Amino acid sequence: MMLAAALFGNLAADVVSHDDITELDAVLANWFHGYKDSIWTGPMLFITNTHDVLGVSLMATALGLYFYLKKARYWLICLVLAVPGGQLLNVMLKYIFQRARPSFDEPLLTLSTYSFPSGHTLGATVFYGLLAAYLVCVVPRWRVRILVVLGACTMVALVALSRVYLGAHYLSDVLGAMVEGCGWLAVCITACSTLRRRRAARISE
Template structure:
């Protein structure tokens, strides 16, 4: 099936993706039990928020970089990335990845909204937040961290399918991982989220992304 749609075939065995997804689910469950997002934030969350609030007051220029990083992981950026990816995969006649992009990103929206409302955790208070932060929806897990993990993870996967050179593949993974890390750290820096929200967002995003990629890899191996 992939031989007619992707030049280089599947990336890794489905069991690898399913295994990582299962491990991420387990870590999220353990992390949630430790953090207890239904209770007041743990001391390490408060400490990190206060550290970055105090530091940002004397490093205003750095805040602009953090705002840019947070924007490239936002809803608008993820929607634009999805549209561009669908256009790209349609142009190369890869219907499998067109469907995958749409399904994975719609699932991301549903999963993030659902988990946020289950835990209904409050974001850092007004005295902690950066002035540019205006979100008021529940905090746990971070939507930017989750969405960027899935969106840029899908981008990396799509590029890896078309790239054979080992050095280029390593660069793709490094760049996409750096973006995801930067988006998450920007949410902590701006105090839009607690640190534990961001870790949870990365974890849930990884779990959903790899679960979907496992099924995609299995589908592409079907005769």
């Protein structure tokens, strides 16, 4: 959590001060925009459209129902805190930094909201991060655990790539959202784990 906060602070400071990363942002945004008519545009649109607020909310609802049926109470509480709370935190940060989105003559997407950090990437980071954390805790085989973590990282990376590819965000926007999501998820998991341990200690007394 502390590492995520430090990384986000440094990244946000670089964005506000228009440091070197903003130059890389512009170069990558223009480079990806040059491929807006390629065969990858369709898959990128599919990935980004399935990970908007509605898409992540539906996936989180399905996971929450699974936790409820499995009587995984603390994981359910963590999910309720992590996904909606993360989205609210992200909206607050957008209005704090008020960074304009990439601008092109013929954009693939036209959005009126602020750019930093990326909401799609934040949602994917929190949802897939929580799902991976749960599976790592319940799956005994370490090889499967590694595949779970790699799968979660791949999904987050694909969502982040789709946002940059489609010209909706800069590279620093999605990197900031990843770090923000990891930090917020660490807060939620730690809080729920602490609550579970204290409750177990009171019962055993």
